[in-house]
Amino acid sequence: MQSTLPPIEIDVYLDLICPWCLIGKKYLEQARAIFTSVPGNPPVHVNWRSVQLLPDVPPQGLAFDAFYRQRLGGVERMRARQAQVLAAARQAGTEVNYERIRRMPHTQLAHGLLAYARKQLPPEGTDALLDALLTSYFQQGADLGDEATLSTIGSRHGLDPAAWRAWMATHTPELEPATSVPFFVFNREISLSGAQRVDVMLEAMDEALAAMRISMEPDQGIRLRATSTH
Numbered sequence: 001m002q003s004t005l006p007p008i009e010i011d012v013y014l015d016l017i018c019p020w021c022l023i024g025k026k027y028l029e030q031a032r033a034i035f036t037s038v039p040g041n042p043p044v045h046v047n048w049r050s051v052q053l054l055p056d057v058p059p060q061g062l063a064f065d066a067f068y069r070q071r072l073g074g075v076e077r078m079r080a081r082q083a084q085v086l087a088a089a090r091q092a093g094t095e096v097n098y099e100r101i102r103r104m105p106h107t108q109l110a111h112g113l114l115a116y117a118r119k120q121l122p123p124e125g126t127d128a129l130l131d132a133l134l135t136s137y138f139q140q141g142a143d144l145g146d147e148a149t150l151s152t153i154g155s156r157h158g159l160d161p162a163a164w165r166a167w168m169a170t171h172t173p174e175l176e177p178a179t180s181v182p183f184f185v186f187n188r189e190i191s192l193s194g195a196q197r198v199d200v201m202l203e204a205m206d207e208a209l210a211a212m213r214i215s216m217e218p219d220q221g222i223r224l225r226a227t228s229t230h
Contacts (some may be wrong), residue, residue, distance in 0.1 A: 005209075005212060007045045008044045008045070008186060008209065009188070010044060010045065010184060010187075011184070012047065012049060012051070012183070013023065013046055014181045015050070015052060015181050016144055017054065017137070019085045019089065019138055020182055020194065020195040022089070022094060022135070023089055024195035025131075025182070026092040027201055028201055031198045031205065035202060036095070042212075046123070046128060048114065048118075048126065049176045049178075050111040050174065050176060051175060051178045052107055052108060052111065053109070054107075055106075056158075057106045057107075058106060060108050060145070061103040061105045062104040063102070063103070063104070068081075068104075072111075082159075084089075092097055095138075095139060096137075096138045096139065100139070101138070103185065105137075108173065109150055110173070111173040111175060112167075113153075113164060114126065114129065115174065116167050120158075121157070129154070129157045132156065136153055180193060182195060184201075186204050186205065186207070186208040187211065190207050190208050190211075192204055
């Protein structure tokens, strides 16, 4: 049965250097597939919002291990955090390969490639490019601050490198002022912070759907606004 309701819109704030964004994206994909398989449920549209967590990283990037040792306060704390990430990635059905990551990149160029892709590709094409950027970095150790690397990734997804470079010369990617990622907003009403599990994502989608149905009922003087914090 096809839904007569408008799509649920999910704004996702993320940065490409955050492993929790890769993990959260995988959980969102799983929850979205389950939700949209239910007869009568509306489609789900995802809007990717670029955040640059570390704007002060130099254009050439930084040595990855040295950066995290300093940021977390030593080798043992770095290893503990990485073990936490590795376990969470496996549970989400993906992987992170820290042994291959050599650079902490400046991500403005990569976010620029995503911004250009939104104008050139259908939503599923942009989603595939985002997947490629995240997995190239976290699984293959690609330097997402390197223009040639980004051009290669973009060209594999139908983006002309010369056209992208020309666009970047006159455009600056719009970066959102979020302070933590991933951050999910469902229909501008319900928010989730962090890489939440599939059941939590589904609960937020169900809440957004319930609020949508109430708002569309006749003679409703007050529109329900639901906010979830998990």
